[in-house]
Amino acid sequence: MRAESPSLAVEQENHSENELALQGFPRQKLFLLSGDLGSILAAGLVMSLSAASPAAAVSSLLTVLVISVICYPAALYGFDMYNAERSFRHGDMIKRCLLATLLGGAVSALLSTVAGEYTIARGQPLHMAIVWVLFAGCRYAYSTLSQTALVKKAVLIVGAGDTGMAIYNVLCSPASPYTVKGFVDDDDGASTAWAYPKIVGTTDRVTELAGNAGAASVILAIPGDRSPRLTRSILRARLQGTIIEEMADVYERLTGRVPVEHIQDEWLLSAEGFDILHKAYIRHVKRFFDLVISGFLLLLTAPVILVAGLLIRLDSAGPIFYTQERVGKDGRVFNVYKFRSMRVDAEEHGAQWAVGDDPRVTRVGKWLRLYRIDELPQLWNVARGDMSLVGPRPERPEFVRLLEQRIPYYSLRHYVTPGITGWAQVTFRYASSVEDGLNKLEADVYYIKNMSLLLDLKILLKTVGVVFLAQGSR
Numbered sequence: 001m002r003a004e005s006p007s008l009a010v011e012q013e014n015h016s017e018n019e020l021a022l023q024g025f026p027r028q029k030l031f032l033l034s035g036d037l038g039s040i041l042a043a044g045l046v047m048s049l050s051a052a053s054p055a056a057a058v059s060s061l062l063t064v065l066v067i068s069v070i071c072y073p074a075a076l077y078g079f080d081m082y083n084a085e086r087s088f089r090h091g092d093m094i095k096r097c098l099l100a101t102l103l104g105g106a107v108s109a110l111l112s113t114v115a116g117e118y119t120i121a122r123g124q125p126l127h128m129a130i131v132w133v134l135f136a137g138c139r140y141a142y143s144t145l146s147q148t149a150l151v152k153k154a155v156l157i158v159g160a161g162d163t164g165m166a167i168y169n170v171l172c173s174p175a176s177p178y179t180v181k182g183f184v185d186d187d188d189g190a191s192t193a194w195a196y197p198k199i200v201g202t203t204d205r206v207t208e209l210a211g212n213a214g215a216a217s218v219i220l221a222i223p224g225d226r227s228p229r230l231t232r233s234i235l236r237a238r239l240q241g242t243i244i245e246e247m248a249d250v251y252e253r254l255t256g257r258v259p260v261e262h263i264q265d266e267w268l269l270s271a272e273g274f275d276i277l278h279k280a281y282i283r284h285v286k287r288f289f290d291l292v293i294s295g296f297l298l299l300l301t302a303p304v305i306l307v308a309g310l311l312i313r314l315d316s317a318g319p320i321f322y323t324q325e326r327v328g329k330d331g332r333v334f335n336v337y338k339f340r341s342m343r344v345d346a347e348e349h350g351a352q353w354a355v356g357d358d359p360r361v362t363r364v365g366k367w368l369r370l371y372r373i374d375e376l377p378q379l380w381n382v383a384r385g386d387m388s389l390v391g392p393r394p395e396r397p398e399f400v401r402l403l404e405q406r407i408p409y410y411s412l413r414h415y416v417t418p419g420i421t422g423w424a425q426v427t428f429r430y431a432s433s434v435e436d437g438l439n440k441l442e443a444d445v446y447y448i449k450n451m452s453l454l455l456d457l458k459i460l461l462k463t464v465g466v467v468f469l470a471q472g473s474r
Helices: 026-048 054-078 091-114 118-122 124-149 162-171 203-213 228-239 247-255 265-270 280-300 302-315 363-370 378-384 397-406 410-415 423-427 434-450 453-468
Strands: 153-158 178-184 199-201 217-220 243-246 321-327 333-339 388-390 419-421
Touching: 026 054, 026 124, 054 091, 054 124, 054 453, 091 124, 091 453, 153 162, 153 203, 162 178, 162 247, 178 203, 199 203, 203 217, 203 228, 217 228, 217 247, 228 243, 243 247, 247 434, 280 302, 280 378, 280 388, 280 453, 302 333, 302 363, 321 397, 333 378, 378 419, 388 453, 397 410, 397 434, 410 434, 419 453, 423 434, 423 453, 434 453
Parallel strands: 153 178, 153 217, 178 199, 217 243, 388 419
Antiparallel strands: 321 333
16 A cells, blocks of 8 residues: 555456456467577677677677576566567557666676676667567567467366356466366356356266366366365366366466465465475575665665655655554554655545545655655665565555455465565556455465565566556556
C-alpha cells in the first residue's frame, strides 16, 4: 500500500488489468534468449571489423561477448522482454527494447572501460544501435511464428467447479502449453453455463475418457473432500500411464502465483519449497546483501533524497517525511519511513486504500510516486532490519485485520521479512481492494514458497524496469 493510503469497500475487479499473465515457458524463453545471444554476437562481429588487427579483433570480440551476454539479457529481463505471453508487435515493445538496450549498453560500456577495452567503449553506440534493431526484430519474429508453431498438449480437467474453472481460465491463454478437451465431473449440470468445454464423463472413467480425448495428462481440480472412489480412479489412471497433475501445481508453474482459494492445508504440507524459512545461512546471506546494497543505494541516491526533501518543503505545508505503522515479520508492528506525498490531512477520516489519480496527492508527491522516489527512505528500514530489499510489501494493521478475515492463508506473509519490492509488485498492479489483496497474496505465497537469492535478483531486475516505465504507481 502507499503510505497515506479508498474506503474499505471492495471494488469490482478490472478484468483488463487483473487478467492472469503467464510467466512464460522454457521453450519460448530459450527461443528469445537464443535470438538475443545471436544478435549480440552479430553486433560484436560488426564492431570487430574496425579492429587494427585480427588478434585485436578476437580480443575485442571476446570481451564484448563476455560483458554483453550478461548485461543485455539482464536488462531485457528487467523490462519484461522474456515474457512469452507479451505481445511483441506494437510500439511498447520497441520502447522497452530501446530502454533495455540503453541500460544494458551503458553498463557494458562502463565495464569495458574498467576492463581496459576503451575501443569497445567508444564503439558502444554502434553496438547498441545494432542490437536494438536485432532484439526488436527477434521479438517481432517470435510473435509472428511462435503461436502457429506451438504444439499444445491435450488435457482433461477433473472437477468442473470453481477450482476447475480457475485453471481452465489460465489454460485458455494463447501461450498456454495445454488445450482443454473437456471436464470430468460426476455432476452433469455443473457446467451448463458454459458452451465449451463440456463435461465428457464421470470420474470413474478417467482412464477411458483421457484415451478417447487423446489426453496424456489430467489436471485434478478438486482440492478437498476427495472420495475413496475418486482416489482409486485417479490412482488407476496414473498406474496405466496417464500423467496426473494437481491444479495448484499447474497454476503456480504457469502464472507465478499460488491459488490460495483453491488449496488446503494438505497441499501446503506436501508441496515442495518453503526451504529458506528454515535455512539460517541463506537468511544471513540475504541480510548481508540487504545491508551492503541499501548502504550503497543510500549513498548513490543522496542527491535525489536532498532534492526531493527540498521540493516537498517548498510545495506544501507539513513534514518532509511520513511514518506509518506496518505489520512485519511474525506480526510485529513497526514504523515505515517514506517521503510525504499527500496532504497532511489525507487520512483525517481514517485509513483508506490508495486510488488512481488520488486527489490527496500533492503536485510533487505525484512525481515522487510515479518514479517510486517516495520509497527511498525505506532503505533506512532495511538498514535497521525492519525490512528487506525483497519480500512481501508490509501492510497496515487496519487492512491486515480485514484481509486476514476474508482471504485464506493471508498470515503466511508474516513468516518472512517484508520488502521494499517483491514478486507481487513486479507482476501485478497496485492493490486498491480486498480482491487485489487476494491476487497479490497469490504472488506473495509463490515468493515465500520459492524464495532464493536468484529469485531476489530477478525481482530486483524487474523492479528496475517497473521504475523506468513508471508502472503501477498511484
